[in-house]
Amino acid sequence: MTMNTSFLSLPNGAAAPIADLPVLPFEEFRTQLIHAVGKDGLRVSSFFAIPALDRPGDFELIAVLADDNAHLLRLAASRIANSYPALSADCPAFHWFEREITENTGLVCENHPWPKPIRFIRPKSGANEVLPGVTDYLQIEDEAAHEVAVGPVHAGVIEPGHFRFQCLGEEVIFLEISLGYQHRGIEKMLVGGPDVRSAHFMECVAGDSSIASAWCYSRLLAALSPTYQASPAAELWRGIALEFERSANHTGDLGALAGDVAFLPTQSYCGRLRGEYLNMTAALCGNRFGRGYVLPGGLRYLADSKKIAELQSWRKRTYAEVRNALDLFFNTPSVLDRFEATGVLTPADAAAVGIVGIAGRASGLNNDIRVSHPYGPYADRPLPVCVEGSGDALARAKVRSRELDASNQWLDEALAAADALSADEQMSALSSQHAPAESLAPSMIAVSLQETWRGELCHVALTDSHGRFRHYKIVDPSFHNWYGLALALRGEQISHFPICNKSFNLSYCGHDL
């Protein structure tokens, strides 16, 4: 009952006047959130602070919780200044969010168990220069212990991040992950928008999730202005592009996992086959990452029957080859041996810290936004949620493999449905919104969720009185999951780090923004 009175409830991809957002006294706000997340099983999709408009120095804390069972988002706010008792102290799911709040606003989260920056955002000028990765790491002071520091520049072709391992011999006692090297200031540059750059920023949040990100943004705009409403045909094609994106990344990851244990056949085949899915995306729009395909209001290009037929046979052929490469992987005992019981993230830990996506499902969490908060084409064509329970690297591989099967089946039906669209329906998918034409609804709050190939992506926007972005908050799935990787390494051999890291395959820039 309290849920109805204390929270504003919104479906995925909807907006409400900011005035409708309940502003609770802080004590009640804190109690309600901890109860909802800790006891009722809601998840923290977003939690951030923005400066209050009417009084300098005051901040509004805004929480967006995902209620998966009710298929709704629950929003609440509270007014604070200077400091407040940290929620993390009682509920670990807020841990990373509160570190971010302190770093972005200067607000002090009292009794926060681990108050440190997550991105090392530098002050514009003056004293206290912050250097990324330069911080007090948790260290073991013992003669038998040693420390291993890796990064920011890693051995392979990969984004930068710093990893600090505390080890006893081969065993990792503790891993601390220090990021921020990729910080480009995307959220700040979105303020005052939408402008001509906004959609392009979205595609660069995490380049391997361009479709998901552009779609998430487009749905958020649609909630704020009828100009950006997309037709069902456009939404169907966006779904097709997203499943290509998912298939490409899952295929690539499984190949890379095979490479990490020197199982070259699957590595070689999947490395190429990932490219087939990227080229299918390029067949839609010219760009292998789908850049520019999803525009606010619809799509950039249409596909005719000939192209659909070509994509269908291309997909079938590619999937058969992917399946062949994966069957080899999953039927080779020496491969399975390396992944089984490696890098275990227990279901209890995964739930407590709020792990999302592939990693969450591998640890038994029944959480997939396409099913729990269905949108666009997923509402009519549900997919199975692929859950495994063992929480090890093998489970994360199996989730990917099963999702490839599910996506393939879904694509088969979706492409057939796209082919059955009338000419008028096809045309309705086209967007003319190359540039943001007009302002959005003023003084609103909007929320949009997507299941990217990694997991839940959450966009929250607040508009000002002129209908421009007053604040834009992006929570990439990697924001939730980096801490999960650190937990999975505890007690693991340090030589298993590449396998564990690849089995999560998180985004650095998606986290750093």
Add this chain to the structure above:
Amino acid sequence: MYKVIEARLFQGYHTGRFPAVAPKLPDHFQGWPRLKAGSCPQDCRACVDICPAKAVSVSADGPQIDCGRCLFCAKCATVCPRQAIEFSQEYRLGTFAREELIAKPGEDSWTPPTTGNAQCRDFCGQSLKIRQVSAGGCAACELDFNVLNTLAWDMGRFGIKVVASPRHADCILVTGPVTRNMHLALQKTYNAMARPCWVIACGACAISGGVFTDSPEAHGGMENIFKPDLYIPGCPPHPTTILEALLRLMGRC
């Protein structure tokens, strides 16, 4: 073992025949722009206003595009009332000088420059070892460079190899707009390389900052750090664009 061999036969041979055979590019591929000369309607700045990366400018002769900034989104072509802008299927976009990246009105054809760094050609013509550094890259450039390692491209057959240590590298290939937080690490990596060494800026971000041109958290690409010897435009550049540019740097095509 039998299953591995069986799979090998099933999977077939897929290494591309580039450069002997030109790549098959997708229909909507946006390559080097062709710009019609002629005066634009007075005060028309549609192409300039819609560009997310400040790549387009308008002169008395018509529009001009800086391909070092361009994201190849081709939105300018869509809004131009004069239809003066068109993106061709020309994928050979790499250049050895920054000014060669400016597409000017009235240029009917564009031939990629062949006069690169002679010293690099002499040193690395048969073997090019590359240290890649992502400095704020979104992973798209990194992935489409890394894909050259797969058997679809197999850049190893040209003697091009990615190395872990900067001490083993002939080249540093930079992606991303060079964030403030990666500047020091990039500088240290570069300093650790043996001389002579060469610098490659891969992607719009690394060349000019791309869509992050105005970000206070980034340096606007390599232009303000050290001078690249090879520029590879795109957001991200197509793998063929990257491979072709590397081969030209080596004097191999």
